[in-house]
Amino acid sequence: MIIAIGDGVADLIDFNNKIHINAVSNIFISYREGKHYVIFSRKLLNFLNENSDKFNSMVFASIKRSASDSLIANKCFSVCNTYISIVLDGEIEKVKHHSNGKNVVKVPLSYFDDSQAIQKSIFITENSYDAEFYKYTSYLFSEVNDVPVNICFQNVPGGGDTTGDVFESSQRNEKNPIFCMVDNDKLAPAVSIGKTATKVMQSCNDRKLSGCKVIDAHSIESLIPNAIYKMIFQDDVNKQKALNQYSLIEDNWPDLKRYIKVREGVPHPKRIGKPAVKSFWEEKRETIFSVQKDMWCFCQEGKDLCECQTVYGLGDSLMKKVVAKMNSMSEGERRGAVESCATIKGIWMDIGAELYAWCCAPSRINLN
Numbered sequence: 225m226i227i228a229i230g231d232g233v234a235d236l237i238d239f240n241n242k243i244h245i246n247a248v249s250n251i252f253i254s255y256r257e258g259k260h261y262v263i264f265s266r267k268l269l270n271f272l273n274e275n276s277d278k279f280n281s282m283v284f285a286s287i288k289r290s291a292s293d294s295l296i297a298n299k300c301f302s303v304c305n306t307y308i309s310i311v312l313d314g315e316i317e318k319v320k321h322h323s324n325g326k327n328v329v330k331v332p333l334s335y336f337d338d339s340q341a342i343q344k345s346i347f348i349t350e351n352s353y354d355a356e357f358y359k360y361t362s363y364l365f366s367e368v369n370d371v372p373v374n375i376c377f378q379n380v381p382g383g384g385d386t387t388g389d390v391f392e393s394s395q396r397n398e399k400n401p402i403f404c405m406v407d408n409d410k411l412a413p414a415v416s417i418g419k420t421a422t423k424v425m426q427s428c429n430d431r432k433l434s435g436c437k438v439i440d441a442h443s444i445e446s447l448i449p450n451a452i453y454k455m456i457f458q459d460d461v462n463k464q465k466a467l468n469q470y471s472l473i474e475d476n477w478p479d480l481k482r483y484i485k486v487r488e489g490v491p492h493p494k495r496i497g498k499p500a501v502k503s504f505w506e507e508k509r510e511t512i513f514s515v516q517k518d519m520w521c522f523c524q525e526g527k528d529l530c531e532c533q534t535v536y537g538l539g540d541s542l543m544k545k546v547v548a549k550m551n552s553m554s555e556g557e558r559r560g561a562v563e564s565c566a567t568i569k570g571i572w573m574d575i576g577a578e579l580y581a582w583c584c585a586p587s588r589i590n591l592n
């Protein structure tokens with residue numbers, strides 16, 4: 225994450241105050257250890273130089289190194305929508321910057337007196353494969369924006385529907401930056417987000433160094449370009465019907481995929497209980513049946529009697545397969561797959577921006 229120390233604080237740092245010195249030291253050590261970027265002004269650098277005897281040699285070497293790397297750190301800052309701004313005292317406070325529109329987490333300097341606070345960002349996801357996948361969205365974001373791709377986090381799997389509780393307890397017990405990302409679980413536009421997403425949003429504490437994002441899709445599997453599913457299941461004859469359906473959906477109604485639980489597919493509307501979901505899929509079923517009916521109906525009973533599944537599912541453990549496939553693909557292949565669908569690319573960029581802001585990090589520096 226970006227930790228910014230502005231001129232206002234630089235003027236107020238007391239170089240005879242051990243807490244201030246220790247906090248400043250910890251912040252620069254996190255830079256050396258490849259955990260967080262530090263951006264600061266020439267003015268602060270001058271103060272630090274004048275007080276170099278207050279810091280141990282390793283800390284001072286980290287200060288000099290981050291000063292010489294400031295162009296890169298500032299470039300990352302320019303694309304981050306959220307950052308930490310050090311203030312002298314008070315409580316943690318989340319605000320919008322009045323001119324650049326970024327989300328600012330104001331954190332008092334003394335917070336970093338505890339070295340726990342400058343450890344890697346914690347990234348809470350529903351399970352560990354999700355975190356592996358989300359990494360690729362931040363890679364896309366950084367490639368498109370031409371900033372270093374490096375991110376650094378400690379993943380904490382929330383265990384599906386307990387993710388909100390894990391997020392809440394992490395905010396209570398941990399001091400490092402915490403970012404949580406969950407599915408919206410929506411099967412139609414007119415329904416509200418799921419219980420897990422609601423819990424996560426409600427428990428995001430304004431007084432903690434934390435943030436959350438509910439993805440704009442039912443579940444993470446909706447964000448996988450069909451090009452990747454095709455590679456995974458190219459030899460599986462049982463999946464070809466489903467793959468053809470997803471290709472048609474991606475080409476004709478890319479937004480629709482956001483409301484599909486890809487593991488299970490979408491049942492016949494007769495078997496959908498919730499009225500808003502039922503009516504949404506009744507209407508969509510009409511539309512998609514008007515395009516290549518053979519691909520959707522296999523019973524030959526005619527539209528009124530047909531009870532075929534509306535969209536077929538791709539089965540369980542999908543993200544494990546997706547992550548294994550993506551790990552084996554080149555950067556160019558991954559880029560090509562996601563750029564085959566503008567809607568999916570847009571969501572990747574949106575998610576990638578959030579993850580990048582919370583977890584962007586310099587490479588670890590070896591000081592000789």
Ligand SMILES: [Zn+2]
Nearest residue numbers: 521523530532
């Ligand atoms: Zn049928």
